[in-house]
Amino acid sequence: MLQTALQFSHTLLQEVVQQGDQVIDATIGNGYDTRFLAELVGETGHVYGYDVQEQARQATIDRLGDLIDRTTLHLSGHQTIDATIPVDLPIQAAIFNLGYLPKSNKQIITLPETTQIAMEAILERLTAGGRMVIVIYYGHDGGEKEKHQVLHYCKTLPQEQFSVLSYQFINQRGNPPILICVEKK
Numbered sequence: 001m002l003q004t005a006l007q008f009s010h011t012l013l014q015e016v017v018q019q020g021d022q023v024i025d026a027t028i029g030n031g032y033d034t035r036f037l038a039e040l041v042g043e044t045g046h047v048y049g050y051d052v053q054e055q056a057r058q059a060t061i062d063r064l065g066d067l068i069d070r071t072t073l074h075l076s077g078h079q080t081i082d083a084t085i086p087v088d089l090p091i092q093a094a095i096f097n098l099g100y101l102p103k104s105n106k107q108i109i110t111l112p113e114t115t116q117i118a119m120e121a122i123l124e125r126l127t128a129g130g131r132m133v134i135v136i137y138y139g140h141d142g143g144e145k146e147k148h149q150v151l152h153y154c155k156t157l158p159q160e161q162f163s164v165l166s167y168q169f170i171n172q173r174g175n176p177p178i179l180i181c182v183e184k185k
């Protein structure tokens with residue numbers, strides 16, 4: 001069976017992340033991706049995580065358990081990546097799940113401007129063969145605007161430097177998530 005966008009995001013990460021790598025979870029939320037990445041990078045790797053909500057950081061800490069030592073969890077937006085990760089630190093992979101924290105305040109959402117700042121900072125640090133995966137949810141207020149900005153930014157990345165993939169179930173009712181994967185050549 002075809003993988004959901006969420007399942008496929010993990011497949012795309014798994015294919016490139018190895019033990020010892022440094023990776024970014026740009027929207028930690030309930031910590032599912034953070035834990036997945038912490039398992040992939042092993043004891044010698046590191047996951048840098050970002051979220052603006054203490055509730056999300058706490059949920060992620062609880063989900064990580066002993067794996068917490070492999071992570072640095074910032075209670076700040078992903079727009080602070082530039083200020084918190086040196087530009088010469090090689091990043092093998094990054095993931096965004098855009099939108100709001102499920103079952104929580106739907107007013108606290110990722111925003112087009114700050115998402116773009118974060119994408120730019122990640123691409124500056126991404127290694128050759130590294131991947132930045134973005135799962136775009138856009139059914140909520142403000143979601144369409146962010147979807148357009150992210151798609152525009154990714155579509156206009158130079159093809160000499162990046163391969164950009166889009167994955168979506170186009171016959172699904174509602175607002176099926178769009179997965180974008182940017183791979184550095």
Ligand SMILES: C[S@@+](CC[C@H](N)C(=O)[O-])C[C@H]1O[C@@H](n2cnc3c(N)ncnc32)[C@H](O)[C@@H]1O
Pocket residue numbers: 026027028029030031032033034050051052053056076077078079096097098099100101102108109110111114
């Ligand atoms: C869809 S949820 C993420 C789900 C998460 N990946 C998981 O595995 O549970 C989106 C998250 O983005 C967070 N967020 C909103 N603005 C943000 C920003 N500027 N930087 C980082 N996270 C932000 C929200 O607080 C929310 O927790």
